[in-house]
Amino acid sequence: xxxxxxxxxxxIPGQFIPGYWWNQNRIINRFPAxxxxxxVQETDLDALVTxxxxxxxxxxxxxxSERLHEIKVPLYSVGIWGKVDLHTRGNIEGFRRxxxxxxxxxxxxxxxxxxxxxxxxxxxxxxVMLPFYDRFLKGKETDWDKRPxxxxxxxxxxxxxxxxTWPPAGIKYRTWHLNADKSGSVTSLNxxxxxxxxxxxxxxxxxxxxxxxxxSGVVGFGPSxxxxxxxxxxxxxxxxxxxxxDLEIAGPIxxxxxxxxxxxxxxxxxxxxxxxxxxxxERAKGINPTFQVVTxxxxxxxxxxxxxxxxxxxxxxxxxxxxxPLKPGEVYxxxxxxxxxxxQFKKGNRIRLExxxxxxxxxxxxxxxxYQPNKIGQDTLYHSxxxxxxxxxPVME
Numbered sequence: 001x002x003x004x005x006x007x008x009x010x011x012i013p014g015q016f017i018p019g020y021w022w023n024q025n026r027i028i029n030r031f032p033a034x035x036x037x038x039x040v041q042e043t044d045l046d047a048l049v050t051x052x053x054x055x056x057x058x059x060x061x062x063x064x065s066e067r068l069h070e071i072k073v074p075l076y077s078v079g080i081w082g083k084v085d086l087h088t089r090g091n092i093e094g095f096r097r098x099x100x101x102x103x104x105x106x107x108x109x110x111x112x113x114x115x116x117x118x119x120x121x122x123x124x125x126x127x128v129m130l131p132f133y134d135r136f137l138k139g140k141e142t143d144w145d146k147r148p149x150x151x152x153x154x155x156x157x158x159x160x161x162x163x164x165t166w167p168p169a170g171i172k173y174r175t176w177h178l179n180a181d182k183s184g185s186v187t188s189l190n191x192x193x194x195x196x197x198x199x200x201x202x203x204x205x206x207x208x209x210x211x212x213x214x215x216s217g218v219v220g221f222g223p224s225x226x227x228x229x230x231x232x233x234x235x236x237x238x239x240x241x242x243x244x245x246d247l248e249i250a251g252p253i254x255x256x257x258x259x260x261x262x263x264x265x266x267x268x269x270x271x272x273x274x275x276x277x278x279x280x281x282e283r284a285k286g287i288n289p290t291f292q293v294v295t296x297x298x299x300x301x302x303x304x305x306x307x308x309x310x311x312x313x314x315x316x317x318x319x320x321x322x323x324x325p326l327k328p329g330e331v332y333x334x335x336x337x338x339x340x341x342x343x344q345f346k347k348g349n350r351i352r353l354e355x356x357x358x359x360x361x362x363x364x365x366x367x368x369x370x371y372q373p374n375k376i377g378q379d380t381l382y383h384s385x386x387x388x389x390x391x392x393x394p395v396m397e
Contacts, residue, residue, distance in 0.1 A: 001065035001093075003320065006086055007049050010336070011303030011320050012267050012369045016086065018046040020366050055320040065090075068097040075102040076132040081155060082111040084295045084339040085367035092166055092340060095150075101136075103144075104166055106342065108153035154248060155294075156274070156344030167251030167340070171394040173314060176240065176351070178257075178383040178390065180205055183239035185275065185350060187223075187230075187286050192238040192383075194353055194391065203384035207236055209357055209375060217360025217368065218269075223286040231363045232288050235356035236381065238391075239275060247345045251394030252314045253338035255297060257355075258387035260332065263377040264325040269369070270297035270338060271354040272391075274345050291352060297338035298369070301326055304334050311335075314392065331382060353391055355381065 004010075006017045022045040029039040052058040060066055075098050079091030088106075095104035105128065109115040118124050131142035148162035163169065179199035182191050190205050211234045213220040222230035255270055271293050278289040302323035310317035316335040326332065345351055357379065358371045383389045 001063045001090065003055050003059045003063065004065075004318075005090055006367075008053065008055075008320065009369070010268070010298030011053075011300035011318070011323070012269070012298050013050070013053065013372075014367070014369050016367050018049040022046070054323065065093065065097075068094060069099060071098040072100040074100050074132070074136045076129070077102065077104045078107065078128065079105075080107045080109045080115045081153065081295075081341055081343075082109050082115060084341065085364065086112075088339055088341075096166060102149075103147060104150045104152075106152040108155055108158070108160075110155070152250065152342045154250065154342045154344050156346060157246075157248060161250070161342070167394055168396075170397055171249075171251050172397050173392050174395045176391045176393070177388060178238045178353070178381065180383065183237075183241070183350070185239055185283070186232055186237055186288055186352065188232050188235060188237040188354075190236050192236065194238040194240045194351060198385060198388060199383045203387070204380050204382045205236060206378055206380040207356075208378045210371075216362050217364075217371065218356045218358045219360040219362045222288065229362050230288055231360070232291070232352075232354065235354050237352055237354050239352045240350045242277070242348050242350055243345055244347065246347050247351075247393075248343070248396040249345075249393050250342040250396050252340045253295065253297075253394065254314050254316065254392040255334075255336040255338055255353075255390075256392070257334045257336065257389050258331055258382040259301070259334060259379055259389075260329055260382075261301065261326055261377055261379045262328050263375075264328065265300065265302045265323075266326070266377065266379050267301070267357040267369075267375070268297075268299045268334065268336065269356055269359050270299075270336065272296070272338060273352045273354065274343070275350040275352040277348060293363075294343045295339045295341040297336050299334055299336045301332070301334065304332065306335065314394070331387060333387075351393075 006014050026041045077091045077095040079087055095102055109118055131144045134140040135142045135144040150163040150166050153160050176194045177198045179193045180202035181193035183193050189207050213234045219229050219231050220234040222228040272295050273291045273293045275289050275291045302325055303318055303320050305319045307317045307319045316337045359368050361368050
């Protein structure tokens with residue numbers, strides 16, 4: 001699904017496919033390394049994508065997701081958790097919705113470059129792919145039939161687990177509530193809290209944008225100034241207390257957010273991270289703790305309408321067909337599907353949720369989204385009994 005997976009994640013225009021990948025391919029074909037004659041690709045994909053900001057017939061005729069149920073050939077969906085920006089959901093949906101013999105393996109490389117290195121080696125192809133090819137292309141008996149339907153690597157625990165389904169059996173959905181209580185663990189625009197107990201303090205948190213401290217996208221400098229970038233300092237954060245035990249998740253992740261804006265539209269760019277402990281001396285100096293991004297999510301407010309046919313309790317699925325502008329100052333509920341993952345948060349570390357309306361090439365590299373010039377205003381997030389903004393995680397019991 002090129003619309004939802006890259007070009008318009010959550011309805012927000014993305015830069016990777018039309019702005020980077022396609023134009024890079026045009027250069028490669030214009031100047032072939034082999035010395036062959038130039039292959040000129042005249043199509044301006046960026047212009048085409050920009051002309052179709054909603055999920056219309058342009059996308060429907062090009063999206064394999066519309067016809068996954070028709071696929072009956074054998075499928076081995078092999079993906080990595082480090083590609084939540086592009087491929088992860090497609091790997092999982094391809095496995096779940098096709099109708100032929102199929103299996104899923106989600107692997108552990110932390111990013112696209114590590115995945116490419118693994119793919120360029122021999123072991124992945126000999127041990128993982130070859131039994132599948134030999135079984136269905138050559139009719140040989142291999143260990144393919146003995147493999148479990150689902151294998152998934154749990155980052156943090158660094159183990160490969162097996163299951164009969166995705167999400168795996170044995171998970172329990174647990175809720176953490178956003179609140180205004182200071183975590184005291186990170187320097188950000190608000191340093192809010194994330195707790196299993198519903199909020200009782202201040203009922204809202206607001207921020208204005210663009211922030212004058214943003215340097216590259218939404219990233220600013222740390223307390224020592226250039227060249228020390230600080231991804232958390234100028235975004236909203238909601239952080240748990242240190243975990244009392246290891247906490248393992250595997251499956252879909254949902255954020256329910258109550259928010260208003262001074263504008264008729266706004267964007268929500270979400271990151272879920274594991275935050276590591278730091279010394280009291282560093283904390284006193286305002287140096288932010290190290291962290292690891294686990295997964296991400298995106299939603300443009302005007303694209304909040306849900307597709308009732310495809311949505312489930314834990315996996316909101318948005319139509320993206322008819323944007324509905326906001327009424328400035330009015331509170332809305334936004335149900336967001338954060339990209340699925342498998343991860344073990346370690347005892348003593350914290351779970352951190354970041355919310356802002358953009359991203360940065362410093363933190364997101366090629367998988368950024370256009371920050372449009374009209375994104376000027378103030379957003380307010382609500383966390384109260386009336387407006388219980390919350391994060392729901394699939395916890396392995």
